[in-house]
Each structure stands twice: as C-alpha cells, then as structure tokens.
Amino acid sequence: MTTPRVRFAPSPTGYLHVGGARTALFNWLHARQTGGTFILRMEDTDAARNTKESRETIFRGLRWLGLAPDEGPEEGGDLGPYSQSERGEIYAAAVADLRARGVVYPCFCTRERLAELRARQEAAKERYGYDRCCLGLDADEVTRKIDAGEAHTLRLRVPEGETVIDDLVRGEVKVAHADVEDIILVRADGAPVYNFVVVIDDHHMGVSCVLRGEDHLTNTFKQVILFKALGFDVPLYGHLPLILGPKGQGKLSKRKHPEAALEHYIDRGFHPEAVVNWLALIGWSLDDKTTILSRDELVQHFSLGRISKSGARLDLDKLEHLSGHYIREMDPAALADALVPFLAKAGHIAEDPNSQQRATVEHLAAAYRERLVAFSDVVAEAVWAFQPVTDYEGKASKNLVEKPTIPALLRDYADALPDPLPDPEAHEAHARAFVEERGMGFGQLVHPLRAAWTGRPGGPPLFDCAAILGRKEAHARLLQAATWSEENLPES
Ligand code: GLU
Numbered sequence: 001m002t003t004p005r006v007r008f009a010p011s012p013t014g015y016l017h018v019g020g021a022r023t024a025l026f027n028w029l030h031a032r033q034t035g036g037t038f039i040l041r042m043e044d045t046d047a048a049r050n051t052k053e054s055r056e057t058i059f060r061g062l063r064w065l066g067l068a069p070d071e072g073p074e075e076g077g078d079l080g081p082y083s084q085s086e087r088g089e090i091y092a093a094a095v096a097d098l099r100a101r102g103v104v105y106p107c108f109c110t111r112e113r114l115a116e117l118r119a120r121q122e123a124a125k126e127r128y129g130y131d132r133c134c135l136g137l138d139a140d141e142v143t144r145k146i147d148a149g150e151a152h153t154l155r156l157r158v159p160e161g162e163t164v165i166d167d168l169v170r171g172e173v174k175v176a177h178a179d180v181e182d183i184i185l186v187r188a189d190g191a192p193v194y195n196f197v198v199v200i201d202d203h204h205m206g207v208s209c210v211l212r213g214e215d216h217l218t219n220t221f222k223q224v225i226l227f228k229a230l231g232f233d234v235p236l237y238g239h240l241p242l243i244l245g246p247k248g249q250g251k252l253s254k255r256k257h258p259e260a261a262l263e264h265y266i267d268r269g270f271h272p273e274a275v276v277n278w279l280a281l282i283g284w285s286l287d288d289k290t291t292i293l294s295r296d297e298l299v300q301h302f303s304l305g306r307i308s309k310s311g312a313r314l315d316l317d318k319l320e321h322l323s324g325h326y327i328r329e330m331d332p333a334a335l336a337d338a339l340v341p342f343l344a345k346a347g348h349i350a351e352d353p354n355s356q357q358r359a360t361v362e363h364l365a366a367a368y369r370e371r372l373v374a375f376s377d378v379v380a381e382a383v384w385a386f387q388p389v390t391d392y393e394g395k396a397s398k399n400l401v402e403k404p405t406i407p408a409l410l411r412d413y414a415d416a417l418p419d420p421l422p423d424p425e426a427h428e429a430h431a432r433a434f435v436e437e438r439g440m441g442f443g444q445l446v447h448p449l450r451a452a453w454t455g456r457p458g459g460p461p462l463f464d465c466a467a468i469l470g471r472k473e474a475h476a477r478l479l480q481a482a483t484w485s486e487e488n489l490p491e492s
Pocket of ligand 1: 008009010011043196212216
C-alpha cells in the first residue's frame with residue numbers, strides 16, 4: 001500500500017477563508033497521521049482575479065497555522081510545477097490526449113443559442129442541459145467548420161448511467177448522468193476549464209484522497225465522470241460540512257463576518273495552536289466532550305470517520321476559551337516574543353526592542369498571562385505601561401476621591417516608596433506594613449494606588465504594575481494622582 005497523497009488547492013483570488021484553512025488542516029492531519037504527503041497547489045488560472053497578495057496571504061496563513069506542505073510552489077517536488085498558471089503545457093498535452101481518445105466533441109453553439117435554449121427549457125419547465133446539437137454534426141462538417149476557424153468549445157460526452165461515490169464523510173452519494181449535461185472541458189479561447197485541470201492535476205500529482213468543502217460536491221460528480229472517461233484511477237473523496245456563521249446563520253462571507261478570513265485571527269493575535277485546535281473541532285470531534293487537543297493529539301486521533309455531515313457553527317466563545325488556555329500555558333519569554341509585534345505595531349516599543357523595553361514586555365507577559373484571550377489584547381490592557389495616565393477611568397476615578405484623606409495618603413506613600421523598588425512580593429509586604437502602622441485596611445491603600453499607577457480600576461497584580469513602571473514613574477504617578485484627587489474631591 002502506498003501512503004495517501006492529499007492536497008489543499010486554493011484559488012488566490014482574495015482572503016484565505018476560514019473554511020479553506022480548515023480544509024488545509026484536515027488534509028494536513030490526514031497526511032501526518034498516515035505518513036502521507038500534503039501537497040499545496042495554487043489554482044491560479046483566473047488571471048483576472050488572481051493576485052500576488054492573495055497568494056502571499058495563503059502562504060502566510062499556512063505558515064502561521066504550522067501546516068507546512070511537503071510539496072508545493074515554494075517547496076517544489078517531483079510532480080510540479082505546483083501552480084496551475086505554470087502547467088499550461090501539461091494541459092495542452094491533456095487536451096490533445098482527450099481529442100485522441102475521442103471522448104470529447106467540438107461544440108460550435110454560440111452563447112446566444114445556448115441562452116435561447118436555456119430560456120426555452122426554463123419556460124417549458126424542463127431540466128436545463130445542453131441538447132447535444134453539435135454531437136449530431138457529421139465529420140465533414142466538423143472538419144469544414146474547424147478549418148474555417150469557427151470558434152468552438154470541447155465537450156465531454158457524458159455516457160449514460162450514473163456516478164456513485166462512496167464519500168468518506170457522507171457515505172454513498174450519486175448522480176444520474178441524465179442530470180449532467182455534456183461538460184465543456186475547453187473553452188472557445190482554448191483555455192481548459194477548472195473541472196478539467198483539477199482532474200489532470202490530481203491525476204498527475206498522484207492525489208489519492210480529496211478532502212474539500214461540501215460546496216464542491218457537484219464538481220466532484222463532474223470530475224469523477226471525467227476521471228473515468230480518461231481512464232484514470234479515481235481518488236477517494238470526503239466532503240467537509242459547511243461552516244455556518246457565529247449565530248448559526250447561512251454561509252460565512254467576509255462581507256458579513258470578518259471572522260470568515262483567517263487574517264482576522266492572525267491580526268487579533270489568537271494563539272495559533274488554539275486556532276488549529278478550534279478549526280479541528282469545526283465539523284470533527286474526538287468524542288462529545290474533549291475540547292483541548294494539542295497538535296500531536298490531533299495527529300494521533302484525527303479520523304475521517306468522525307467528520308460530521310451537518311453544518312458546523314463558528315463558535316467564537318470556544319476559540320476565546322481555547323486561546324486563553326494556550327496563552328496561560330506559555331512561558332513568559334515565549335509570550336513576550338508573541339507580544340512584541342503587537343506592541344511594536346501600536347508604537348509602544350520598537351520592532352526590535354531595546355533591553356529595557358524587552359524587560360518591560362517580559363514583565364507584562366508574566367503579569368498578563370492569566371488574563372489574555374489574544375495577544376493583541378495587551379495593547380489596550382497595558383497601555384498604562386507605555387503612556388502617561390491622562391484619564392482615570394470610571395471606578396478608578398471614584399477610588400481617588402472616596403475620602404478627603406486620599407491626596408495625603410498618596411503623598412505619604414510616595415515618600416515611603418522604597419528606593420530601589422524591591423520585587424513585587426517584598427513591595428507588597430512593605431505596603432502592608434505601611435497600612436498597619438496607620439491602622440488602615442489594605443483595600444484603602446491598594447485601590448487608590450492602582451488608580452494612580454494604571455488609571456484603571458482592575459488589572460494584573462498591583463505590585464507588578466509598580467515594578468513595570470519603575471520607581472521614578474511610579475513615584476511621579478502617585479503625586480499626579482494626589483493632585484488630581486485634590487482637584488476633584490467633592491466639596492465637603
Ligand atoms: N480551487 C478551489 C477553490 O479554491 C478548490 C479546488 C479543490 O479543492 O478541488 O475553491
């Protein structure tokens with residue numbers, strides 16, 4: 001038995017859809033589990049719609065998800081090239097082969113005639129399909145028309161009968177050939193159509209198993225008919241369930257749901273392993289309860305047999321839960337590495353942070369590890385660490401004016417602030433001794449301190465915040481808050 005060869009075959013015409021990312025993942029998992037080969041094929045024949053950016057988006061998305069192809073446009077391989085735009089000669093040879101096999105016939109019907117035919121069939125409530133008008137032409141006439149340079153397409157003559165597919169996900173699915181019109185394989189301008197090149201490529205690249213979205217089922221029927229007409233081995237097929245919007249509503253599109261694009265998750269800074277884990281659970285499950293599955297566990301347990309048939313909802317709460325989990329598992333240095341690009345993009349630090357910035361980010365990583373759902377959240381959460389406090393938010397402002405003694409308390413604490421600042425634990429002990437001496441509760445001190453240092457009512461452990469600011473800044477903010485408190489205390 002040879003090992004499976006699977007492929008992900010995106011068209012680089014826009015963003016990488018989250019459904020495409022899931023297709024890539026399922027194929028990758030199947031390949032990794034079986035010792036097979038994961039191929040990336042760029043389906044870039046539509047010159048008008050392809051873009052270089054889109055191609056880069058696909059490469060970047062796969063890299064981010066850790067789904068490295070074994071063969072592909074960047075990796076190369078023995079059965080390339082792996083971009084359809086570079087396979088023109090292979091397709092030309094395949095067209096010649098088709099003609100030689102006599103499984104196709106030229107069709108000279110004009111667009112107008114086909115439109116009329118369709119209108120007539122529609123009016124008569126008949127099933128739409130090509131009426132094989134050109135199949136009846138005699139050989140001399142065909143030669144004469146071709147010699148005269150009359151534009152024509154090439155149609156596959158679909159044999160009578162039916163096509164039955166034992167789908168790996170959906171079980172037996174079939175189509176009666178009476179419902180499939182003679183498929184155009186080569187357009188009048190000589191360009192081979194999508195369904196044709198896919199079959200040629202899947203055959204040439206030795207693809208043995210095709211896992212792709214359910215929306216391709218009608219293409220699959222045509223492709224299987226074509227595989228058979230060409231005398232090629234038919235791969236196995238598995239159609240993955242449609243991904244529905246977060247509220248269970250219809251098909252996902254970026255226009256309506258930004259979450260349709262993988263970039264959304266990259267930009268937000270969800271942990272990539274969480275996204276892999278989450279994508280795996282869109283239409284697949286290990287059992288009815290396990291949600292956390294590492295990449296290795298997925299490779300070990302993934303099974304085509306447990307892919308569901310019914311549409312799967314995009315559960316964003318589940319992703320947040322998973323991403324928070326994976327972030328909590330990171331060590332602070334790795335989390336700091338992940339936070340740097342987001343903080344740099346926000347202008348808080350340099351892209352290549354200096355040692356002081358690096359120390360701040362590591363400290364933030366340790367302080368926020370338990371609280372982040374996505375890396376980018378640190379930008380808004382920890383803005384106080386990089387910018388002066390200009391505003392005391394909601395409850396924080398209340399905490400500064402609760403008692404007329406607060407300005408004095410903040411100034412006293414500023415005077416008592418140890419120099420240099422000890423580590424957060426020792427600083428906390430110092431603060432506890434400070435309140436004890438004055439016969440106050442700890443809460444009476446920490447709320448105004450937090451407001452002074454961060455401008456906010458909540459956040460990570462307070463004495464970590466002071467350490468992140470450093471003594472000088474922590475001291476200055478105490479005095480600033482004392483002044484603000486004074487100015488804003490209610491008249492007594
Ligand atoms: N290029 C097709 C698409 O992006 C996928 C083709 C396939 O998986 O066979 O929808």
